[in-house]
Amino acid sequence: MKETGKITAVMVLEIIGRPAKHLVDTLEEIIKEMGEERGVKINNKKINEPVELKDRKDFFTTFAEIEIEVEAASELAMLMFKYMPAHVEVVSPESINQQIMIMGIFLVNLQEGFTNMMKSQG
Numbered sequence: 001m002k003e004t005g006k007i008t009a010v011m012v013l014e015i016i017g018r019p020a021k022h023l024v025d026t027l028e029e030i031i032k033e034m035g036e037e038r039g040v041k042i043n044n045k046k047i048n049e050p051v052e053l054k055d056r057k058d059f060f061t062t063f064a065e066i067e068i069e070v071e072a073a074s075e076l077a078m079l080m081f082k083y084m085p086a087h088v089e090v091v092s093p094e095s096i097n098q099q100i101m102i103m104g105i106f107l108v109n110l111q112e113g114f115t116n117m118m119k120s121q122g
Contacts, residue, residue, distance in 0.1 A: 006069050007076055008043065008092040011085040013064045020050035020060040027064045034083060039071040067091070080107050084115065 013030060015023050027047050035042040044067040050060035063086070070076045080088060088108065 005093075006071055007073060007090060008067065008069050009076060010087075010089045010091060011066045011068060011079070011083070012087040013066065013083065014061065014086045015063070016053070016059060016061045018059050020052075020062075023050045023060055023062045027062070030083065031064060031066055034066070034068070034079065037075070037079065037082075039075040040079065041069040043067040043069055077107055080111055084111065 013027060015027060017023055017026075024047055031042060031045050031047075034040060045064060046066075047064045048062050050062040053059045053061055068076075068079070070079070076088075076090075079085075
């Protein structure tokens with residue numbers, strides 16, 4: 001695979017709510033908006049069917065797996081803070097340098113901190 005300087009990553013977005021169709025429609029809209037960001041290309045997406053929560057009747061959850069391509073690490077960082085994915089995995093370039101890996105670990109840890117802070121306030 002020829003490396004172009006671009007970064008390919010897979011993001012997972014999770015959502016909970018009701019009705020079930022609204023979750024799918026919302027994820028579709030978020031993915032569309034993400035694809036319109038400067039320097040971001042959506043290569044592939046998969047939105048899973050909503051499932052009802054076991055402990056909350058009439059509440060559903062689902063998630064989307066989105067493969068993106070960005071022109072720079074800064075755009076990946078922007079996506080992480082703007083869309084707060086549950087998971088991010090850099091797929092390529094395979095020879096990603098150590099500084100980018102360290103930045104990714106830092107961003108994931110920072111994002112987890114924000115998520116935990118928001119959960120404790122809500």
